[in-house]
Amino acid sequence: MHEVKVFDSSGNLKKVISVNSLRKRSAQLIEKPSMFRKNNKPAKAQKAPAKSARAKTAKTRKKA
Numbered sequence: 001m002h003e004v005k006v007f008d009s010s011g012n013l014k015k016v017i018s019v020n021s022l023r024k025r026s027a028q029l030i031e032k033p034s035m036f037r038k039n040n041k042p043a044k045a046q047k048a049p050a051k052s053a054r055a056k057t058a059k060t061r062k063k064a
Contacts (some may be wrong), residue, residue, distance in 0.1 A: 004017040029035050 001019050001021055001022055004022065006014045006017065008014050
């Protein structure tokens with residue numbers, strides 16, 4: 001792994017990211033894969049699909 005140099009839009013050097021900090025980040029990514037997401041919103045839990053309105057109307061038709 002090599003150090004990373006970050007430049008701004010005008011070409012000036014903004015910062016240099018060291019090899020040690022890159023190794024720390026890669027270790028964190030292995031432990032917490034959620035860091036790969038671009039937005040920081042928590043993942044939504046999948047809900048069970050709702051029963052359709054047709055099934056309810058079909059049942060009421062049979063009773064009538």
